[in-house]
Each structure stands twice: as structure tokens, then as C-alpha cells.
Amino acid sequence: MEDVFTIANRNFNSRLIVGTGKYKNFEETAKAVKASGADIVTVAVRRVNILDKDQPLLMDYLDPKSITYLPNTAGCYSSEEALRTLRLAREIGGWRLVKLEVLGDKKTLYPNMIETIKSTEVLVKEGFEVMVYCTDDPILSKKIEDVGACAIMPLGAPIGSGLGLQNKINIKLIKEQSAVPVIVDAGVGTASDATIAMELGCDGVLINTAIAEAKNTILMAEAMKHAVIAGRKAFKAGRMKKRKYGSASSPQNNLI
Numbered sequence: 001m002e003d004v005f006t007i008a009n010r011n012f013n014s015r016l017i018v019g020t021g022k023y024k025n026f027e028e029t030a031k032a033v034k035a036s037g038a039d040i041v042t043v044a045v046r047r048v049n050i051l052d053k054d055q056p057l058l059m060d061y062l063d064p065k066s067i068t069y070l071p072n073t074a075g076c077y078s079s080e081e082a083l084r085t086l087r088l089a090r091e092i093g094g095w096r097l098v099k100l101e102v103l104g105d106k107k108t109l110y111p112n113m114i115e116t117i118k119s120t121e122v123l124v125k126e127g128f129e130v131m132v133y134c135t136d137d138p139i140l141s142k143k144i145e146d147v148g149a150c151a152i153m154p155l156g157a158p159i160g161s162g163l164g165l166q167n168k169i170n171i172k173l174i175k176e177q178s179a180v181p182v183i184v185d186a187g188v189g190t191a192s193d194a195t196i197a198m199e200l201g202c203d204g205v206l207i208n209t210a211i212a213e214a215k216n217t218i219l220m221a222e223a224m225k226h227a228v229i230a231g232r233k234a235f236k237a238g239r240m241k242k243r244k245y246g247s248a249s250s251p252q253n254n255l256i
Helices: 026-036 079-093 113-125 138-146 168-177 191-199 217-237
Strands: 005-007 010-012 016-019 040-044 068-072 097-100 129-134 151-154 183-185 204-207
Touching: 016 026, 016 217, 026 217, 068 079, 079 097, 079 113, 097 113, 113 129, 113 138, 129 138, 138 151, 138 168, 151 168, 151 183, 191 204, 191 217, 204 217
Parallel strands: 016 040, 016 204, 040 068, 068 097, 097 129, 129 151, 183 204
Antiparallel strands: 005 010
8 A cells, every 4th residue: 555654744755754954065955855766855944045045045056846855943032033934934935834943951952841842833823834853751752742733743863862762661652642754853863763753653764963963864864764664564474472482483283
């Protein structure tokens, strides 16, 4: 059966979302995105040039007509900053599907969930389709869904840390209770981390630093593509039960 990735009634082929920050230049960004097979790229409205035509523009390397831009609020530490940033994104490119993140601490880059929930409510009322970066707290993630988020994006570990999924139990709980897509956002360091997220049943994974800071960005982008596909297939296949003791692979009767 066809396995379509749907967010806010939009269908995508790839369950891998990639960021556009931290690369050496836009040319490397475009090559990595192509290798990843991603249909969606996040764009930090406050950091990536999408306005100044006298400087290299991201649009010249990634055509917004062939790939979905997901404006985000990276670097925002208050609801006011985040709202202003996404309203600007809508004015610039008409984007309604957006990623909200309101940070609470400059050292850990953990989200401020009070400001995040408040911002989500406002944006939904204004007609935005909001994908929300959040802590791996099942209670707060449910609140985000209740106020209208179209996707929940719990962190696997702090942004840019590469530590992998630190709380698999909570991620799984969030997925089990959610009626909207759950996408692991932040903390993935290598391909196996992405596979684990998908094996838990998550709908997708968002990756930036793990690709951009790899020694070979293009090869890592390709690895992440296959990791997400493998994890999704393993989840759908249904893994074997874990056993305390060994279990022989061959029959035990009619032995020679």
C-alpha cells in the first residue's frame, strides 16, 4: 500500500525534512538537499537571505516551486518575536505552513513552552498551519495539539547536540496519543538516530546540523535519506519480540 506522508492535508514523498543553515554556501545546501531526497526544507527567516537581491538568494539554488519551504522562527526568544517573524514570512512569500520555535534558554536552546503554546494559539487563529517544536513532554505536546498545531515536533536532544534520542519512551508516548504527525526535531547526530526515531513510529525526522557539519555533507544527506526509509519500513514490518534467552533459527525435530 502507498505510504504517504501528510501534513496539513498536503502529501509528501519523503519523510525527511532538512534545514538550510550551517552549510558553507547555498551551492552546498542545494546539493545536500538533492542527495537527501527531501520535499521540505526549513528556512530561518531571520538568518537565511530570502530578501536582499544584491546578495545570493536561497531561491536561486532551491526553487520554491519544486520544493516546499517551511519558514521557521529560529533565534526567537519571545512570542512577539516569533509572531512578527512568521507574519513577515507570509508577507514575503505567502507561506502559511510554518514551523514555530520559541526558545527559552540560549545555552540549551530548549523551547519556552508557555510562549510556544501562546504563539500557536494566535497563529492558528490567523490562519497559519503550524508545525511546533517542543519538549518531549507528553502533557505539553497534547496541549499543543489541542490548540490547533498541524504537527508536533518534539526534540530528541538539544538543537545541534548530535546526542541522539535521549528519551525514547516519551517520544513513543507522544506518538501514541497524537492525531497529528509527530516529527523528531533536533538532536539527531547520525543515520542510526534517524532510523531509531522512525522505528518508534514517528512520522518524520527533521535534520540540519548532522548533515551540514558532517565531513562529507552530501554522503551524510544520502545516508539520512536511506536511514529514514529503513526505519519506516522496519516500523511497518513489525519487529520480532525480544526474548530473554536464545531461540534457535532452525527446526529442532528430525535432526541428523
